[in-house]
Amino acid sequence: MTYDLGVRLAAEFIGTAIMVLLGNGSVANVDLKGTKGNGSDWLLIAVGYGAGVMIPAMMFGAISGNHINPAFTVGLAASGMFPWSEVLPYIAVQMAGAMFGQLLVVAAYKPHYDLTTNTQHVLGTFSTISATKSKLNGFVNEFIGSYILFIGALGITKAPFFQNNLGTAHMGLGFLVATLVASLGGPTGPALNPARDLGPRILHALLPLKHKGSSDWGYSWVPVVAPILAAILAVFTYKVLFIKG
Template identity: 40%
Template structure:
């Protein structure tokens, strides 16, 4: 695989991942969406199918890592650090593009949701509503773009992301890799998609299961930049957890793989 193939593959694949994954959250959350209220099970399966679609789409180009934690885990397991920054760049840029596409696809619903008086009344910290001096942490649609904890306990939130990502990357390393060991196989893409569903159902409750630094950071940047009315804050005080936690989980999974499986 050339560096250009890796960058293009990761960009396209991660954009599709976020478009479909963020799209299912938007569908469930936003006012005037036909799927509003469909619930957590719809979100978890939506994200799983998003992974499967993206992996099969770009696996032949880049190996379909689509996640810096996966890239880090594979690099450690194989002791091959070539192109790691190309993977990271494609993933971050792709995640930003995917998040912007979600906004375009749901443009009217975002406007309806963020100008709805019932929604605004439940968000006293949204800028301009009650307290102009308040420093809003998470706006009413931030969850469509990135993750956040239900209970803000730093060590628990970090541990949850580490545990979930360890499961994901260990599954990739033990069940998902192709013959070269550098990307997902055809069967591996399906297995990993169902692992993502399982993680969402079992471990997604506390933090929303980022388990992917690019998936969280790229869309969070887009949320901060988009001209959304009454959007509130992007919760940058929390943003390091879904970056550091998954990277630590990816490294831990690689260590477990080397000790137990090689």
């Protein structure tokens, strides 16, 4: 069944909002002062982001393709697997969805934002930060993680043994993201998604948070450019090697 563009855009907006709400919500639970989860380990964040991708995929994978990621949208279009005429509308609603999801995180955790004086912890609930303050390492980390994410997403959703049960494939996407966060999340966060980082970072700059600190705009291009380049290469690789015709 083919859905109208408006329906697909609504799915992308809601899906991206859910992803950011559940993903950055898990970061807020771990890093903000006074929460019931404060001080929990990285596994909680990996689970939050894994479920944050899996749940929209199961809800909207058959409707919009569940891109919820501008890099994936651009990567698919660059290899002729998605129409360029729909790229900008998809990216626009993905960005809007990411910002809306982040607003929900702030609303849910507002008292804990007020209690948290560590500005890096506050920023970390919005966007990614290089642990070593290295743009080069951040770029390498984001590129590797994003490449595995996108080639993995195509490989899982197009695997022959999943074709009669795409719901199982979409569950697999959640495990892929959770594993990427657990295995490659240490250096940067990671973003793996321009909307997930840039949308909330814009909100961080705009919102009157009590202990805000810098939005680190000098680093902001890394989690935008690296995933886009990785997506273009990953989709091209998969198409050349594994898609016939």
